[in-house]
Every structure is written in structure tokens, then in C-alpha cells.
Amino acid sequence: MCGPELSDVAFTFGESFDTSQVQILGINRGEDLNTIQEFIETFGITYPVLLDTDGSVWVTYKVQGISPFPLDCIIDQNGIIRYLHSEYDPQVMLDVLDDILSTTPTPPPDDDEGTIPNHINLALYPNPTNSASVVQFNVVIPGEVVLTLYDATGKQVERTVLGPFSEQGNFQYRLDLQNRASGVYIVTVENGTFRESRKLVLIQ
Incomplete structure (x- = not known):
């Protein structure tokens, strides 16, 4: 996901969902902190951006090797990947999030x-x-x-x-x-x- 698309994420998804429902974050792997900070300021990114220094997040979610390009990833409340793609498609992502939020598991009966x-x-x-x-x-x-x-x-x-x-x-x-x-x-x-x-x- 390039800079303009990263800026659009906060607007598109922030307008559609409350922060209690959906949390947005960026994860960077392979660049230094100064470069990341400059990128954030240039494109006006307002959500947290994490630096995956040792690649642990990359490996844990097994997304390595899928694409050399930035990836869009949606993870549900149980830590399961529900969407992973290298092309930014906000409408599809909105549909996936709507589906996740509408199928929240019902707590077990008393x-x-x-x-x-x-x-x-x-x-x-x-x-x-x-x-x-x-x-x-x-x-x-x-x-x-x-x-x-x-x-x-x-x-x-x-x-x-x-x-x-x-x-x-x-x-x-x-x-x-x-x-x-x-x-x-x-x-x-x-x-x-x-x-x-x-x-x-x-x-x-």
C-alpha cells in the first residue's frame, strides 16, 4: 500500500467504524525509524505504525514470501487472518469487516x-x-x-x-x-x- 492509500485508510475505515469495533495500524519491516517517521509526516498518517524489527509479526502471521509489495491484512478478534492482498481495494475490505462484525460469536449459555x-x-x-x-x-x-x-x-x-x-x-x-x-x-x-x-x- 503506497502513501496516498495509507492516508485513505484512516478516512475510509475511520468514518465507517468506531474504534471499539475496528483498530487500524501499520506495520513496517526493514526500514529505519527516521524513514518511517518522515513517511508518516509526509502523508499525514494518524494511526499507529509499528516497526517489526526482528520480523516476528511477519513470521507469526505467515505472510512472508506472498508478495514483494506492501500487503493489506484484516485480522479478526481471535487473531485469525480474514483478508490478505497486495492491491488496495477498500470496498472489498469494508465488506470483509462488515461480515466479521455481523458474525461475532455468541457467548456460551449459562x-x-x-x-x-x-x-x-x-x-x-x-x-x-x-x-x-x-x-x-x-x-x-x-x-x-x-x-x-x-x-x-x-x-x-x-x-x-x-x-x-x-x-x-x-x-x-x-x-x-x-x-x-x-x-x-x-x-x-x-x-x-x-x-x-x-x-x-x-x-x-
Whole structure:
């Protein structure tokens, strides 16, 4: 995506969606900070632009080798790539975002409705986030739940034991990320023999 198109992103998508629904960011790989800053000022870019110094974001989302040109990428609230293309097509991107927002998963029903959870059903929101994310999960087996946070290299950076929970059901935990560096993280939740992981993008 070239400079004028990058400027259009903030206008087109900022006018169409609230920041609580869609967050915009640019990720640069391979250029120095001064060049990036000059580019931002020249084209009046108002959203965050991250410098992927070690290529970890590039590798984590497996977009390397697809194209030598800048890529437009839409990632949903579960860290899954829903759109990836080297040609800027705002109408198609708007359609993809509308589809994502209209198919937001419904939280699992409460136990008092007679439904017993049989999987963790891990969800993170907001994602991407700039400070914290709510971790939503099912307790399948009464007892402790272990939440582990890994950085993009696979290094464990946080481990929290929640509970013990006396019953099955759907629960939430607020994961504070204010002291973490921007980048891609993996959130893993374990409950007995059950385990699920999701990607989480942090934009400081």
C-alpha cells in the first residue's frame, strides 16, 4: 500500500467504524525509524505504525514470501487472518469487516440453561488491544485454570493461576498488558486436560 492509500485508510475505515469495533495500524519491516517517521509526516498518517524489527509479526502471521509489495491484512478478534492482498481495494475490505462484525460469536449459555460446557471456548476482546484484553473461557472441569502468556518467540512472559472454581460455567479475566511491548502474543488457557490458545495483538 503506497502513501496516498495509507492516508485513505484512516478516512475510509475511520468514518465507517468506531474504534471499539475496528483498530487500524501499520506495520513496517526493514526500514529505519527516521524513514518511517518522515513517511508518516509526509502523508499525514494518524494511526499507529509499528516497526517489526526482528520480523516476528511477519513470521507469526505467515505472510512472508506472498508478495514483494506492501500487503493489506484484516485480522479478526481471535487473531485469525480474514483478508490478505497486495492491491488496495477498500470496498472489498469494508465488506470483509462488515461480515466479521455481523458474525461475532455468541457467548456460551449459562449453566442454569442446562448446558454443560465441553470445551474451553477461549475468546479475547478487544483484539487487537492497546492496554488490556478480556479473556473469556469455560471451566469444563471444576478446579484451577492456568493462563499463560507467550511472546512471538514462544518465550513465557506471564503465568497466572485462576480459581479454584467450584463449578462449571463461563468466566472472564482481565489481562493487563500496559507494561508489555507492542507485538503479537499467544494466550493459552488450561483447565485439567483441556487446553486452547489464541493470538493477541498489542498496539501501545
